[in-house]
Every structure is written in structure tokens, then in C-alpha cells.
Amino acid sequence: MTVKPGELYQNRTFSKDELTQALHRVLDGLPYTLEEKVGELFILIDGPIVLEVCRRLNQELKFDYLKGLTAADYNDYLEVIYCLYSFDNAYSLIVKAKIDALDPRVDSVISIWTGVDLQEREAAEMYGIDFVGHPNLKKLLLEEGFEGFPLRKSFQLPVDEK
Amino acid sequence: MTIEVSDDLRTELMEINFGPHHPSTHGIFRFIATLDGEVVVDIEPYIGYLHRGIEKLAENKKYMTGFPLYDRLDYIASLTYELCFCLALEKLMEIEVPERAQFIRVILVELQRISTHLIFYATTGLEAGAYTPFLYAFREREAILRLLEMATGARMTTNYFRIGGVKWDLPEGFEKELRKLLSKFPSRLEEYDQLLTGNEIFCQRMKNIGILGPEIAINIGVSGPTLRGSGVRFDLRKAEPYSGYDRFDFDIPYGLKGDAYDRYLVRLQEMRQCLRIISQAIDGLPGGDFRARVPKVIKPPAGEVYMRTEGTRGELGFYIISDGSANPYKVKIRAPSFVNIMALKPMVVGHTVPDLILIFGSIDIVMGEIDR
Numbered sequence: 001m002t003v004k005p006g007e008l009y010q011n012r013t014f015s016k017d018e019l020t021q022a023l024h025r026v027l028d029g030l031p032y033t034l035e036e037k038v039g040e041l042f043i044l045i046d047g048p049i050v051l052e053v054c055r056r057l058n059q060e061l062k063f064d065y066l067k068g069l070t071a072a073d074y075n076d077y078l079e080v081i082y083c084l085y086s087f088d089n090a091y092s093l094i095v096k097a098k099i100d101a102l103d104p105r106v107d108s109v110i111s112i113w114t115g116v117d118l119q120e121r122e123a124a125e126m127y128g129i130d131f132v133g134h135p136n137l138k139k140l141l142l143e144e145g146f147e148g149f150p151l152r153k154s155f156q157l158p159v160d161e162k
Numbered sequence: 163m164t165i166e167v168s169d170d171l172r173t174e175l176m177e178i179n180f181g182p183h184h185p186s187t188h189g190i191f192r193f194i195a196t197l198d199g200e201v202v203v204d205i206e207p208y209i210g211y212l213h214r215g216i217e218k219l220a221e222n223k224k225y226m227t228g229f230p231l232y233d234r235l236d237y238i239a240s241l242t243y244e245l246c247f248c249l250a251l252e253k254l255m256e257i258e259v260p261e262r263a264q265f266i267r268v269i270l271v272e273l274q275r276i277s278t279h280l281i282f283y284a285t286t287g288l289e290a291g292a293y294t295p296f297l298y299a300f301r302e303r304e305a306i307l308r309l310l311e312m313a314t315g316a317r318m319t320t321n322y323f324r325i326g327g328v329k330w331d332l333p334e335g336f337e338k339e340l341r342k343l344l345s346k347f348p349s350r351l352e353e354y355d356q357l358l359t360g361n362e363i364f365c366q367r368m369k370n371i372g373i374l375g376p377e378i379a380i381n382i383g384v385s386g387p388t389l390r391g392s393g394v395r396f397d398l399r400k401a402e403p404y405s406g407y408d409r410f411d412f413d414i415p416y417g418l419k420g421d422a423y424d425r426y427l428v429r430l431q432e433m434r435q436c437l438r439i440i441s442q443a444i445d446g447l448p449g450g451d452f453r454a455r456v457p458k459v460i461k462p463p464a465g466e467v468y469m470r471t472e473g474t475r476g477e478l479g480f481y482i483i484s485d486g487s488a489n490p491y492k493v494k495i496r497a498p499s500f501v502n503i504m505a506l507k508p509m510v511v512g513h514t515v516p517d518l519i520l521i522f523g524s525i526d527i528v529m530g531e532i533d534r
Contacts (some may be wrong), residue, residue, distance in 0.1 A: 038254060038467050066383050067470065068496040072483055083468050087380060090401065094468060115382030115504040141210035141533060150218050157222055
């Protein structure tokens with residue numbers, strides 16, 4: 001997209017119904033579920049198609065801004081969560097990708113949103129997720145040699161003696 | 163005098179370590195710059211020196227027991243984090259916040275926005291070699307902190323907002339003190355402009371360095387004054403109004419070029435807009451309750467929510483997953499500085515080391531929220 005300096009970005013160019021229709025059109029042929037909760041749109045997918053879904057959303061629906069990337073641990077599976085925003089049509093969207101807890105790997109989206117670098121590294125060390133295609137997936141916040149993945153539910157904090 | 167250097171004469175690249183305690187790194191931030199002579203060719207940030215595991219700690223505490231932790235993220239703008247956390251839970255629990263509480267929140271958050279922008283102003287001056295602005299900015303910041311102490315009981319780690327409102331009502335005499343500040347602040351802003359904004363040396367140093375184009379800024383995920391400095395006129399207070407911001411009349415300052423000077427100007431102009439918001443809010447401060455009736459133990463329904471607000475440094479978000487119990491299942495803090503530092507590399511490559519310090523300062527980071 002090209003940005004004209006000073007242009008105000010808050011106008012919706014189409015309604016929510018049109019957005020869901022567009023989403024169905026763009027994601028045609030891929031397995032996904034679309035749902036709406038607390039005013040937010042969620043797309044639930046499986047891990048292996050993350051890159052394809054993100055690329056289509058980015059290129060065809062102009063979701064050009066990644067608000068944030070994180071993950072969540074549900075014991076038997078993990079979820080990688082992508083919060084997207086489009087400056088062009090002022091819509092937000094949350095993509096949740098389910099991945100296996102024993103072999104947690106997902107394609108890196110760094111080729112689409114370059115700023116995701118540190119966020120993927122953080123999710124990698126906190127949840128032990130392998131972001132395939134990330135060029136530099138080393139430890140970020142934790143010290144060298146730290147064992148375990150702190151934000152997994154199985155990781156227990158040391159209990160106070162008192 | 164220039165020295166002719168033939169093209170096939172290669173100089174050895176040199177790696178230089180900055181920090182973690184270098185005074186210009188605004189906290190314990192470390193980066194390794196690869197230099198060709200004095201020109202930066204690559205830069206890599208190393209963070210985590212202030213990591214306290216707040217996201218994990220929050221999972222092990224009740225919603226409000228973990229609340230003071232969020233004050234320790236951006237320790238010089240703690241109320242912005244409190245506000246975002248409260249809004250996220252209020253969205254999840256569908257709580258209506260009384261108007262008076264919304265106005266009080268806006269007044270205090272905007273005061274804090276001014277005070278953090280003053281720190282930016284002060285440190286930018288220091289980095290450019292001007293010491294005086296620092297003293298002037300901290301004089302006004304002190305007045306703001308005194309107001310915050312009056313209202314919340316603390317200067318920095320305020321712990322004042324609550325789900326559904328605020329902890330207690332504004333104290334007697336607060337309005338009078340605030341109006342005193344509002345009346346003298348515009349002349350102080352002029353002083354700042356005279357000291358630094360129009361200063362020839364400062365302009366020479368700040369202009370045309372660290373240029374960040376709007377498209378690349380959006381692609382990286384940059385937000386806040388750094389994004390607006392690049393010409394993207396986007397402010398969450400306008401785009402997705404929360405806490406009654408749609409009732410106030412204010413402008414969104416933006417830059418044209420995207421250099422360090424534009425980012426500086428955006429923040430200085432934002433202080434003026436903050437004053438406009440505060441004076442409208444104090445004039446129209448409604449009566450009534452300062453807190454809605456909410457249960458003592460916060461137990462949001464199972465579900466998840468992402469709430470984002472315009473923090474002082476950019477998009478500040480909380481992603482909260484609730485499983486219906488009294489502890490959050492997951493709290494993810496989307497800190498603006500954490501994403502904004504990714505813009506450092508495209509900004510500094512090709513500039514010299516003294517410029518690197520200024521460019522880095524112009525992103526305006528705080529380590530507490532980067533490391534969390």
C-alpha cells in the first residue's frame with residue numbers, strides 16, 4: 001500500500017458482513033472455522049496452513065499490520081495466535097493456529113511481516129515452538145542454558161518457603 | 163580535507179558493543195553494531211536483562227492481586243498499562259464504567275503522557291549535547307508527578323485504576339492544582355521550543371537521520387509517535403475510541419519525512435493536544451460514582467479478548483484468556499517498545515555512530531516493557 005502523509009486511517013470501506021464474505025472467498029479451499037466472540041472475529045485453522053492463510057489475508061485483504069503474535073498452552077495442544085489489523089479497511093482479525101504439543105512447529109511469517117522477528121523468538125523460547133524459516137531463533141529474554149519453557153502450563157514456578 | 167580511497171581497498175568491519183549500561187541506552191539495553199569505519203552496517207539488539215516473567219507471574223495470581231505487576235512494565239507511564247488491563251477485563255465482563263471514572267482516567271493518563279514526553283524531550287536534548295532542556299523538562303515533570311501523587315498516592319507505581327472505575331475519587335484541591343498547571347504549561351512549551359526546537363545545531367543533528375518510510379513502518383508493526391512521525395496519521399484514541407475519547411476534540415500530529423526530527427516534533431505537538439484533552443475533561447467532569455459495582459473477586463466468563471489502547475509509546479495491548487476461574491489463564495502484554503525496536507535497523511544502517519545514539523533515542527523506548 002502507499003501512504004499519503006496525513007491521511008486519516010479510521011474509515012471502514014465495507015461492512016462486517018462484506019468482510020466475512022470476503023474472508024470466505026479468500027480462504028476458499030482451505031479448512032478453517034470463522035467465529036465471532038466479544039466483538040472480535042476469529043479464524044481457527046491448523047498449523048500447517050498458517051503461512052498460506054497469512055499470505056492470502058495480507059495480499060488479498062490487505063491485512064498489512066501484525067498487532068501481535070503470541071501462543072497459548074492447552075496441555076494437549078498449543079495455539080499460535082496472530083492479531084492482525086488492516087489500515088486500509090480498519091478491521092481487526094485474530095488468527096488462531098492449532099499445533100501439536102509434542103512436535104510444536106509452525107511456519108514463520110517473517111517473510112510477510114518483518115517486525116515479527118522478536119515476537120516469534122519470544123514465543124519460541126517461552127513455549128518451545130519451532131518457527132520454521134526464522135533466520136535467527138536463539139534465546140531472547142531468558143539466559144543462556146535455561147531449561148524448560150516457562151509459559152507452558154507444565155512449568156511450575158518455585159514455591160515460596162513461607 | 164578529503165582523502166581519496168580507491169574502491170578495491172577493503173577495510174575490516176568492526177563489531178562494537180553498546181551497553182547494557184551505556185547511559186544513552188535508556189535502561190539496560192545492549193546492542194552490537196557492526197561498523198565500517200564510522201558507518202553502521204548492521205545492528206543487533208540483545209534484551210532480557212530486566213526480564214521478570216510478569217506474564218507467568220500473572221497466571222499464578224488472581225486478577226487484581228497481579229494488578230500491581232503491570233505498573234512495573236512501563237514504570238514511567240504505569241497508568242497506561244492499568245487502563246488497558248482494566249478495559250480488557252471490562253470488555254470481557256461487559257462492565258459499564260461510570261462517566262466520572264472515565265473522565266478521571268483520561269485526565270490522569272494524559273498527564274502521564276505529557277510527563278513521559280517530557281522525559282523524551284529531556285533525554286533527546288542530552289543526547290544531542292544540550293543539558294539545559296533536561297533541567298527545564300524535569301521541573302514541569304515534577305509538578306505533574308505531584309499531581310499524580312495527590313490523586314493516586316504514588317508518584318510512579320500508582321496502582322490506582324480498578325475494574326469498573328478508579329480506587330477513590332479525586333481529592334479536594336486537585337482541580338485547583340491542575341488548573342494552575344494548565345494555565346502555565348503553554349508558556350513552558352514555548353520555552354521548550356525556544357531552547358531546542360529551533361536551535362540550529364539541534365536541527366542540523368536531528369534532520370534527515372533515521373528516516374523510516376510509512377510502508378515499512380506499518381510492515382514492521384511500528385506504532386505511536388514513531389509511526390505518526392513517518393506520516394501515518396493513526397491514533398487509537400481516534401480510530402478505536404475507548405474510555406470516552408470520542409467526546410474530546412483534539413488533533414493527531416504527524417510528520418512528513420519520517421526522520422528523527424519529525425518524531426521529536428510529533429511528541430512535542432502531542433503535549434499540546436494532551437493539554438486540550440485535559441482541559442476539556444476537567445471542564446466537563448461529571449458528578450456521580452467513581453466506580454461501578456463489581457464483585458470483590460473478579461471472575462470473568464470463559465473467553466478471550468484483545469484490547470489495545472494508545473499508550474505513550476504506541477499500541478499497548480493486553481491479550482487475556484479466561485477459563486472462568488479467578489486467575490487469568492493467559493496474559494499477553496503487547497508492549498509498544500518491544501515491536502518498535504525492530505525499526506532500529508532500517509533506521510540506522512548507513513548512519514554514523516553519533517547519529518545512531520540520536521536515532522535510537524528518537525524511538526523512545528523503556529526497558530521495563532520490552533523485557534517484561
